[in-house]
Amino acid sequence: MKVAVIDYGMGNLHSVLKSIEAVNEVGAEVLLTSDPDVVIRADKVVFPGQGAMPDCMRELNAHGLAEAVRESAATKPFFGICVGAQLLLEHSEEGDTPGLGLFRGEVKRFARGLTDAQGERLKVPHMGWNRVYQTRPHPLFAGVADGERFYFVHSYYFAPAEADLSLAESEYPERFSCIIGRDNVFATQFHTEKSHRAGLQLMKNFLAWDGTV
Amino acid sequence: MALAKRIIPCLDVTAGRVVKGVNFEGLRDAGDPVDIARRYNDEGADELTFLDITASSDDRDLILHVIESVASQVFIPLTVGGGVRRVDDIRRLLNAGADKVSINTSAVTNPDLVREASDRFGSQCIVVAIDAKAVTPDNDRWEVFTHGGRNRTGLDAVEWARKMQAYGAGEILLTSMDRDGTKIGFNLSLTRAVSDAVDIPVIASGGVGNLQHLVDGVKQGHADAVLAASIFHFGEYTVREAKLAMQAAGIEVRL
Numbered sequence: 494m495k496v497a498v499i500d501y502g503m504g505n506l507h508s509v510l511k512s513i514e515a516v517n518e519v520g521a522e523v524l525l526t527s528d529p530d531v532v533i534r535a536d537k538v539v540f541p542g543q544g545a546m547p548d549c550m551r552e553l554n555a556h557g558l559a560e561a562v563r564e565s566a567a568t569k570p571f572f573g574i575c576v577g578a579q580l581l582l583e584h585s586e587e588g589d590t591p592g593l594g595l596f597r598g599e600v601k602r603f604a605r606g607l608t609d610a611q612g613e614r615l616k617v618p619h620m621g622w623n624r625v626y627q628t629r630p631h632p633l634f635a636g637v638a639d640g641e642r643f644y645f646v647h648s649y650y651f652a653p654a655e656a657d658l659s660l661a662e663s664e665y666p667e668r669f670s671c672i673i674g675r676d677n678v679f680a681t682q683f684h685t686e687k688s689h690r691a692g693l694q695l696m697k698n699f700l701a702w703d704g705t706v
Numbered sequence: 707m708a709l710a711k712r713i714i715p716c717l718d719v720t721a722g723r724v725v726k727g728v729n730f731e732g733l734r735d736a737g738d739p740v741d742i743a744r745r746y747n748d749e750g751a752d753e754l755t756f757l758d759i760t761a762s763s764d765d766r767d768l769i770l771h772v773i774e775s776v777a778s779q780v781f782i783p784l785t786v787g788g789g790v791r792r793v794d795d796i797r798r799l800l801n802a803g804a805d806k807v808s809i810n811t812s813a814v815t816n817p818d819l820v821r822e823a824s825d826r827f828g829s830q831c832i833v834v835a836i837d838a839k840a841v842t843p844d845n846d847r848w849e850v851f852t853h854g855g856r857n858r859t860g861l862d863a864v865e866w867a868r869k870m871q872a873y874g875a876g877e878i879l880l881t882s883m884d885r886d887g888t889k890i891g892f893n894l895s896l897t898r899a900v901s902d903a904v905d906i907p908v909i910a911s912g913g914v915g916n917l918q919h920l921v922d923g924v925k926q927g928h929a930d931a932v933l934a935a936s937i938f939h940f941g942e943y944t945v946r947e948a949k950l951a952m953q954a955a956g957i958e959v960r961l
Contacts, residue, residue: 507803511778544828616907622710622752622960642960646830664708687783
């Protein structure tokens with residue numbers, strides 16, 4: 494089995510690669526690649542992304558990878574992380590950027606001046622370990638407790654247009670979708686590669702996943 | 707609130723080894739950075755910060771190997787600071803596996819570095835470290851110092867934090883020079899003044915001597931995260947004990 498980790502020059506992929514290797518009990522060949530052909534030939538695809546969405550979209554196009562991402566997301570087990578997940582939606586408020594449009598919906602910015610129920614100010618970016626509440630059952634949740642904490646760092650969040658696209662939610666201070674997916678696609682706002690045991694468990698489940706729900 | 711306040715152990719690294727000061731009598735070898743990072747990770751540290759205090763430029767690249775090894779085994783966020791001068795220094799640290807890079811003196815001498823770096827790599831990975839010292843007897847005004855606290859800059863710490871946010875910093879690492887090494891607790895007035903003045907998260911640093919100090923940093927200082935070195939290095943407390951103390955005080959933590 495070949496797992497392609499898409500490298501389009503956005504962010505540190507060292508940890509993504511190492512976290513997959515750390516749970517690679519199935520003997521998968523894990524390839525860091527910017528070659529669209531390698532992505533298309535792979536059995537599974539991991540699509541990370543860091544930084545600003547306009548830059549990510551530009552680099553994805555500059556590397557000629559947008560079509561390979563679309564095709565992979567349509568056909569095989571596919572794991573999006575952070576901006577790699579945001580890119581799957583139609584549009585982002587960040588720099589008024591069109592996304593790949595695989596899923597209907599938007600990426601929105603957290604409002605300024607947020608406070609929690611106690612009136613304490615909430616900072617943006619939303620940075621740190623927050624709880625992830627599973628809203629739909631999914632094979633990748635095996636061994637992951639409902640309400641488990643994962644590591645987030647983002648100022649923009651998913652606002653999917655179809656309720657069934659959201660697989661899990663977090664709170665800041667309102668509930669927001671933090672995992673989206675359908676069929677063979679699973680995409681997280683948080684960083685699995687930085688989320689200690691819980692993140693590794695998700696990735697381990699992905700390596701074992703056949704892409705059906 | 708469900709977002710946990712973070713506890714961040716800080717490791718001083720020189721020539722590829724973790725060192726610790728012992729009663730201001732100089733530095734002693736405290737062990738292998740990978741072993742220590744793994745231990746803190748197992749105890750439940752939320753992030754780790756590495757401060758490269760290597761004096762010789764010949765040994766600078768050793769931190770890259772340290773970060774590479776740690777990042778291969780420890781899957782929590784890693785911040786690296788110390789001697790970051792150019793965009794290329796940041797690129798190399800990120801490529802080695804750092805998630806965030808902390809800029810201190812160079813942010814003062816060349817604020818555009820912060821702007822350039824956050825444009826290029828994203829605000830989320832640019833931390834501006836501020837070393838501040840009270841310049842009034844009432845501890846109500848603080849100035850930014852550089853070069854490990856030796857050089858006074860004339861910059862007001864609160865204004866400077868606001869400016870660095872505007873330049874694209876994603877987080878502020880705020881160290882009280884008055885308190886650093888004293889073990890009498892954070893400078894809470896300073897921490898609160900800076901944290902309330904910016905929208906980005908603030909990490910409190912300098913002065914932690916017991917677990918109540920961590921609680922105070924969050925509750926009174928309004929810090930989003932607390933950083934400590936010696937209380938963990940010397941085995942006085944584990945990270946888990948620190949978290950339990952914070953939880954007992956009503957603070958959300960990740961256990």
